[in-house]
Amino acid sequence: MGAVSSILLVEDDASVREAVALALEGDGHRVETAVSGEEALGRWRRSRPDLILLDVMLPGTDGLEVCRQVRRDDQVPIIMLTARSDAIDVVLGLESGADDYVTKPFETRVLLARVKAVLRRHAAPQHGRALRAGDLIVDPGAMTVTKAGADVALTPTEFKLLYELARRPGQVFTRAMLLEQVWDYTYLGDSRLVDVCVQRLRAKVEDDPAHPRMIQTVRGAGYKLVVQP
Amino acid sequence: MKGLRPRLVATFAAVTAVTAGALAATSYFVVRDAVLDRAAEDAIDGAQAVVAEVVASGQLPAGATPGDVRAAVARVAAAALGDADVVAVGAGETFDSTSVSLSASSVPRSLRDTVGGGNELSWVRTGTGRGDHVVVGGQLPDGPQLYLFFPLADEVADLEVLRNVLALAGAGLVAVSALVGVGAASGLLRPLRRARVAAHRVEVGLLRTRLPEEGRDEFTDLARAFNRMADALERTVGDLRSLEASHRRFVSDVSHELRTPLTALTTAADVLEANTAGLNDTGRRAARLLAVESRRLASMVEDLMEISRFDAGVPAMAWEQVDLVRLVVGALEARNWTGRVEVDAPPGGVATTWADPRRADAVVANLVGNALRHGAPPVRVEVASGRRAVEVSVVDAGPGIPAEHLAHLFDRFYKADPSRSAGGGSGLGLAIARENARLHGGDVSVVSERGLGTRFTFTLPRRAAPPGADETPPPLAVADPLPAGDRAETTAVHDVVVTRRRRGQ
Numbered sequence: 257m258g259a260v261s262s263i264l265l266v267e268d269d270a271s272v273r274e275a276v277a278l279a280l281e282g283d284g285h286r287v288e289t290a291v292s293g294e295e296a297l298g299r300w301r302r303s304r305p306d307l308i309l310l311d312v313m314l315p316g317t318d319g320l321e322v323c324r325q326v327r328r329d330d331q332v333p334i335i336m337l338t339a340r341s342d343a344i345d346v347v348l349g350l351e352s353g354a355d356d357y358v359t360k361p362f363e364t365r366v367l368l369a370r371v372k373a374v375l376r377r378h379a380a381p382q383h384g385r386a387l388r389a390g391d392l393i394v395d396p397g398a399m400t401v402t403k404a405g406a407d408v409a410l411t412p413t414e415f416k417l418l419y420e421l422a423r424r425p426g427q428v429f430t431r432a433m434l435l436e437q438v439w440d441y442t443y444l445g446d447s448r449l450v451d452v453c454v455q456r457l458r459a460k461v462e463d464d465p466a467h468p469r470m471i472q473t474v475r476g477a478g479y480k481l482v483v484q485p
Numbered sequence: 486m487k488g489l490r491p492r493l494v495a496t497f498a499a500v501t502a503v504t505a506g507a508l509a510a511t512s513y514f515v516v517r518d519a520v521l522d523r524a525a526e527d528a529i530d531g532a533q534a535v536v537a538e539v540v541a542s543g544q545l546p547a548g549a550t551p552g553d554v555r556a557a558v559a560r561v562a563a564a565a566l567g568d569a570d571v572v573a574v575g576a577g578e579t580f581d582s583t584s585v586s587l588s589a590s591s592v593p594r595s596l597r598d599t600v601g602g603g604n605e606l607s608w609v610r611t612g613t614g615r616g617d618h619v620v621v622g623g624q625l626p627d628g629p630q631l632y633l634f635f636p637l638a639d640e641v642a643d644l645e646v647l648r649n650v651l652a653l654a655g656a657g658l659v660a661v662s663a664l665v666g667v668g669a670a671s672g673l674l675r676p677l678r679r680a681r682v683a684a685h686r687v688e689v690g691l692l693r694t695r696l697p698e699e700g701r702d703e704f705t706d707l708a709r710a711f712n713r714m715a716d717a718l719e720r721t722v723g724d725l726r727s728l729e730a731s732h733r734r735f736v737s738d739v740s741h742e743l744r745t746p747l748t749a750l751t752t753a754a755d756v757l758e759a760n761t762a763g764l765n766d767t768g769r770r771a772a773r774l775l776a777v778e779s780r781r782l783a784s785m786v787e788d789l790m791e792i793s794r795f796d797a798g799v800p801a802m803a804w805e806q807v808d809l810v811r812l813v814v815g816a817l818e819a820r821n822w823t824g825r826v827e828v829d830a831p832p833g834g835v836a837t838t839w840a841d842p843r844r845a846d847a848v849v850a851n852l853v854g855n856a857l858r859h860g861a862p863p864v865r866v867e868v869a870s871g872r873r874a875v876e877v878s879v880v881d882a883g884p885g886i887p888a889e890h891l892a893h894l895f896d897r898f899y900k901a902d903p904s905r906s907a908g909g910g911s912g913l914g915l916a917i918a919r920e921n922a923r924l925h926g927g928d929v930s931v932v933s934e935r936g937l938g939t940r941f942t943f944t945l946p947r948r949a950a951p952p953g954a955d956e957t958p959p960p961l962a963v964a965d966p967l968p969a970g971d972r973a974e975t976t977a978v979h980d981v982v983v984t985r986r987r988r989g990q
Contacts, residue, residue, distance in 0.1 A: 269745045271746065271753075272749040274753075275753040276748075276752055278756045279756050360747075361744055361786070362748065362752075363751070364751070364752050364755035364756065364759075367752075442819075443818065444815070444819070444843055444846055
C-alpha cells in the first residue's frame with residue numbers, strides 16, 4: 257500500500273464520528289468527515305477519497321442513496337456501517353454497491369481489518385498475465401476488464417471476484433473459499449457478501465443477467481465460471 | 486347408570502311400560518268381565534228355555550229318575566241346549582250325565598245348596614283356563630235337580646288372543662318410546678356437546694370460539710355465560726399479549742438507542758488503550774479497564790438485541806452444509822482458545838450436517854467461553870456423530886453446578902453464583918444458545934456432578950439436506966439426544982472423559 261489512504265467517514269452522530277476518526281487516524285489514515293448524505297456527496301466529488309465509510313441511517317439522503325449515486329461513476333470501495341447484521345439493511349447496502357459492511361457496535365480492530373482488506377484489493381495491482389474468458393479479457397495488472405472490446409467498470413471487489421473465478425474456469429468455489437480469497441475473511445464471513453457481489457458482477461458481464469451462462473450457481477456448493485465454447 | 490343418554494332412555498321406557506301395562510290390564514279385565522257376564526246370561530237364557538220346553542212337553546213322568554231327565558232333555562230341548570252337557574242329580578246322589586267326566590260331585594257345593602233351597606235357576610262359574618264352564622242349575626218339579634254345563638272355551642280363547650295383542654302392543658310401545666328417548670336425548674345433548682367442543686377449542690388457544698345463543702332455554706343461558714367467559718378471557722389474554730409486545734419493543738428500542746453511544750464509547754476506549762504511551766501506570770490501568778468494560782457492555786447489548794430478535798419472531802436461518810469438527814476448530818482459533826481447549830473428533834474425523842454456521846458458532850463459543858470462565862481445566866470439546874444427530878459436548882473439570890441451579894441455567898439473567906457476576910457475561914448467553922440450537926431443531930442440555938465437572942451438550946439433528954422453507958424441524962428429545970443406536974459410537978469418548986476426571990481428583 258505504502259501511501260497514506262484518504263478515507264471519507266460519513267456518520268451523523270458526533271461522538272461516533274470523532275471516535276472512529278481517531279481510530280482511523282491512529283492507524284495511519286487521513287480522515288475527512290461528513291454529517292449528512294448531501295455533505296458526503298459534495299466531499300466525495302471534491303476530494304475523491306480512497307475509501308468511504310458510510311453509515312446507512314443518515315438524515316436526508318440516506319447511506320443507500322449516497323452509495324448508489326457514488327457508484328454511478330466511481331468504483332471507490334465502500335464499507336457500510338449498519339445497525340444489525342441480520343437486517344434487510346445489509347442486503348440493500350450490498351445491492352446498492354457496498355463492498356463490505358460492519359455492524360455497530362463494532363470492535364475497533366475488526367473495523368480496521370476490514371478497511372485494510374478492502375484497501376489492499378483496491379490498491380495492489382495483481383501480478384500475472386491477462387486472462388481470456390469467452391468475450392471477456394481480465395487484465396490483473398491494469399485491473400481492467402473488457403467485454404467484446406468494451407470497458408466494463410468493476411469495483412475492486414467485483415474485479416477480484418471475477419479474477420479468482422476466471423483463473424480456474426470450471427472449478428467450483430465455495431462461498432467460504434471466495435470469502436477468504438476475495439474478502440480476507442478467514443472465518444465465518446457473511447455468505448451474502450458473495451451472493452450479492454455475484455449478482456452485481458453478473459449484471460455487468462453477463463449477456464442476460466437473469467439467465468447467467470458464464471458465472472453459474474452450483475446448488476448447495478457455490479459458484480463456478482464457465483467459458484462457453 | 487352412567488351418562489345422561491342411557492338415563493333418559495331408561496326413564497322414557499319405564500314410564501311407557503308402567504302406563505301401557507296399567508292401560509292394558511284395565512282394558513283386559515273390563516273386557517273379560519263383560520265377555521264372561523254375557524256368557525253367563527246366555528247360559529241362563531238357554532237353561533230357562535230348556536227347562537221350560539222339558540216341563541211343557543209333559544214327557545217327564547212323576548218320580549222321574551236322573552236318566553229320564555237326561556233323556557227328556559236330549560229329546561225335547563236339543564236346540565236350546567247347544568253344546569252344553571247335562572247332569573241330572575236325583576235323591577240319594579244318584580245321577581246321570583251326558584259326559585263321562587261329569588258326575589254329581591262335579592257340581593259345586595254352593596250351587597247345590599242354592600238350588601236345593603228354591604225354584605229359581607242359579608248359576609256359578611267354575612274352573613280356570615280351558616276347562617271353564619258356566620254351570621246353571623234348577624230343581625225340576627217333583628223330580629231330580631238339573632244342572633247344565635255351558636262351556637266357556639270360545640270366550641277363554643278370545644280373551645287369550647286379546648291378552649296377547651295387548652302384551653305385544655305394550656312391548657311395541659315401550660320400544661318406540663325408548664327410540665323416542667334416544668332421539669330426545671340427542672336433541673337435548675347436542676348443545677352440551679357443542680359446549681364441550683367449544684371449551685376444548687378455548688383450551689387449545691382458539692380464544693375466538695363462541696357458542697350460538699339461539700332459543701331461550703337453559704342452554705341459551707349456558708351459551709351466554711360461556712360466551713361472556715370467552716370474551717373476558719380473550720380480552721385478558723389480548724391485554725397481556727400487547728403488554729408483552731410493548732415490553733419487548735421497549736427492550737429492543739432501548740438496545741437500539743444504546744448502540745450509537747456504545748459504538749463511540751468502545752471505539753474511543755480502544756483508541757485510548759492503543760495509545761497509553763503518554764500515561765502513567767494508573768492511567769494505563771484505567772484505560773485498560775475502560776476498554777474491557779466497554780467491550781463487555783457492548784456484548785451485553787448485543788445479547789439483549791439478539792434475545793429481543795428471538796422474541797419478535799422466528800429469525801431467518803442461513804442453512805449451509807457444515808462439518809462441526811471444522812466449525813469447532815474454527816471457533817476456537819478465531820477466539821485464540823486453541824491452546825486452552827482439547828478437541829475430540831468422532832471416528833472418521835467429520836460430523837457433517839446442515840446448520841446455520843454463525844448460529845452454531847455462537848452456541849459453541851458460548852459453551853466453551855462459559856467452561857473457560859466458570860469451569861476448570863482441562864476443558865474439552867467432544868464432537869460425536871450418530872445416525873440421526875450430531876453432538877458437540879463441552880466438558881470441564883470444574884466444581885460442578887449444584888442441582889438446584891441446573892433447572893434454571895437456561896433462564897434469562899439467571900446466574901448460578903451471584904458473586905461471580907463480576908466476571909460473567911450478560912446472563913443471556915445460555916438462553917440465546919438454547920434458542921439458537923432450537924432453531925436448528927436441536928437443543929442444549931447439561932449434566933453436572935459436584936466435584937467432577939460439567940458437560941454441556943449441543944445437539945443437532947443430522948440432515949442430508951436443508952429443511953424446506955415451511956418445515957419446522959422436529960424437536961429432539963432433550964433427555965436422550967442421541968438415539969440408542971447411536972450411543973455405542975460415543976461411549977468410548979465418554980469413558981475416556983470420566984476416567985480422566987477421576988484421575989484428576
